[in-house]
Amino acid sequence: MTREPGLSVRLRLALSYAAFLMVAGALLIAVVWVFLLRYVPEQAVTVSGDAVPGGGPGLFIPGRSDLWRAFAPKAALALGFLLLFGLAGGWLLAGRMLAPLQRITEASRTAGSGSLSHRIALPGRQDEFRELADAFDVMLDRLEVHVAQQRRFAANASHELRTPLATSQALLDVARQDPPDDPRELVDRLHAVNARAIDLTEELLLLSRADQRSFLRERVDLSLLAEEATETLLASAERRGVSLETSGDVTPAVGSRALLLQMITNLVHNAIVHNLPSGGAVQVRTAALKGSVVVTVENTGEVLDPERVPTFTEPFQRGTARVHGDQAGVGLGLAIVESIVRAHDGHLALSPRADGGLRVVVRLPAAPPRTDR
Helix, strand or coil, X not given: CCCCCCXXXXXXXXXXXXXXXXXXXXXXXXXXXXXXXXXXXXXCEEECHHHCCCCCXXXXXXXXXXXXXXXHHHHXXXXXXXXXXXXXXXXXXXXXXXXXXXXXXXXXXXXXXXXXXXXXXXXCCCCHHHHHHHHHHHHHHHHHHHHHHHHHHHHHHHHHHHHHHHHHHHHHHHHHHCCCCCHHHHHHHHHHHHHHHHHHHHHHHHHHXXXXXXXXXXXXXXXXXXXXXXXXXXXXXXXXXXXXXXXXXCCEEEECHHXXXXXXXXXXXXXXXXXXXXXXXXXXXXXEECCEEEEEEEECCCCCCCCCHXXXXXXXXCCCCCCCCHHHCCXXXXXXXXXXXXXXXXXXXXXXXXXXCEEEEEEEEECCCCCCC
C-alpha cells in the first residue's frame, strides 16, 4: 500500500506531551491569576501614613493593570520553558517507549525478506510491547516450522510424482527398443503405474482441501462413520488375516461428513496395512466425553521406535519400509488425518503400544446438544 509521508509517531508523541504540559501550565497560571485578582483592586491605591496602624510612610497598592504588566512576562517565560521542556522530554520519553516497537518492526522486515530464524526476544517485564513481541516470536516459530514442512512436502511430492512418470518412460523406452510379443503385459504395468499416479494426485487434492477448510459443516455421528469405514475395509482386513472390532458410544461432532469419514478410513486402512503378517487385530473405539468426542484406533504390529512415531504424520512417511506397492498407500494417510483433525479444531495423538503396534487418538469438539422446539 502506497502512503503519503507523515509525521513520525515519536514526533507526534513529543508534540502531544509538550501540548499537555502547555495546557497544564496555562491552567495553573490562570488559577494563580484568578486567585491574585481576588485581593488586588481594579485601580492602583495609595494609602496615607495616617491610615496605617502605628503611623509610618504610606503604602502603594498596585492595580490589576500593574499586576498584569509584572505577571505577564514571567508567565510567558514559564510557558516557553514548559514548551521546550515538553518537546525535549517528550522526544526522549517517546524514543524510550517506542524502542521495543522499533525492534519489532526490524524483525518483521527481516522476516519479510525471507529470514525466519530471527527472533525479537525482547527483555524486561511483561507489558503490551513484550506481549506483542512474544506473540510475534511464536508466530515466527510456527511459520518457520510450516515453511520447512512445506519444503519437505514439495520435495517429497515431486519425488513421488516423478517415480511413476519415470517408470512409465522406462517401460515405453524398453518397449520401443524391443517390442513385446504380447503388449497386454505392458499395458497392465502401465495401467498400474498410472493408477498409482492418479491415487497420489487425489490424495494431494484431498490434503489441500482439508488444509484450506473449504467444506460445509454439519452434525455427524463418528460412531456411524467408524462402522461404515470398517465395513468398507472388512474385505481387505480378511485378506490380510486381520480382525476388525468396532465399539463405543454415540459421538456427535460438527464438520464435513466426507472428510471425517476419510479420516477414520485412513486410520483403519493404516492399521490394517501396518499390522502383523497374520493374526493381527484392529480395534476402533468411540467415546463421548465432556465437551469433546474421541476416536481411538489401535492395531497390533511390530514394536515401534517412540522417536519415529511423531514423524508418521509428515507427508510420504510410512510406519514400515517405503514400499511402493498398491496396498502400502502413497504415504499421505496420516498426513491427511492430521490435516482433517486440524481443520476441525481437534487434536491428534500417536503413541506406540508396549507389545507392538500403534495407538491413534483423535479428539474433536463435541457437537452442541440438540434443542427441542
